[in-house]
Amino acid sequence: MILEIALIDILPGTHADFEAAVAEAVDTVLRPASGFVNLELRHGVERSDSYVLLIGWASLEDHTIGFRESESFVKWRELIGPYFAGAPQVDHWSEVFSTIL
Amino acid sequence: MILEIALIDILPGTHADFEAAVAEAVDTVLRPASGFVNLELRHGVERSDSYVLLIGWASLEDHTIGFRESESFVKWRELIGPYFAGAPQVDHWSEVFSTIL
Numbered sequence: 646m647i648l649e650i651a652l653i654d655i656l657p658g659t660h661a662d663f664e665a666a667v668a669e670a671v672d673t674v675l676r677p678a679s680g681f682v683n684l685e686l687r688h689g690v691e692r693s694d695s696y697v698l699l700i701g702w703a704s705l706e707d708h709t710i711g712f713r714e715s716e717s718f719v720k721w722r723e724l725i726g727p728y729f730a731g732a733p734q735v736d737h738w739s740e741v742f743s744t745i746l
Numbered sequence: 747m748i749l750e751i752a753l754i755d756i757l758p759g760t761h762a763d764f765e766a767a768v769a770e771a772v773d774t775v776l777r778p779a780s781g782f783v784n785l786e787l788r789h790g791v792e793r794s795d796s797y798v799l800l801i802g803w804a805s806l807e808d809h810t811i812g813f814r815e816s817e818s819f820v821k822w823r824e825l826i827g828p829y830f831a832g833a834p835q836v837d838h839w840s841e842v843f844s845t846i847l
Binding site: 647648671683684685691696697699705737739743 | 748749772784787791793797837839844
């Protein structure tokens, strides 16, 4: 599984609206996307106007081609983009290993 | 659970050594740490000399006080620090929501 980590700075005071928009976008746009595995939305402890989206994809291309080049991506950005304070920083990370206690 | 995300740039050509050092440090230092939940090591797709460590902690203080102010942290850095190309960027992220298909 490939992990997309998107670091998103939002406009001050829009936290509740942004979180609601992500929830809606996940349900309506992301869940049906081919190769979508899972998602976590997390809020910055040290950076209160920042969030990370951790999105699992079956393959890199499921995100970079299948999703990003689809109409779904337009809808995704329409829903959550209005709260962005700038362009998100998005990178992809491949598995090396994981462990659990 | 609090997620620590550490972005680590390593010295070119030290990938295998770094990965082995993280594996050893996890087994000897991190697993016994109070509040340690889980860990993923991932390698950058777009940034081939970069890794992320995603480390789950029961609480923020388990990492920032319990671990970082212990001798274990010294040992942790002794093992993996030699491969760093610079200071890691470390932030903590609290749960908002997660979903799975």
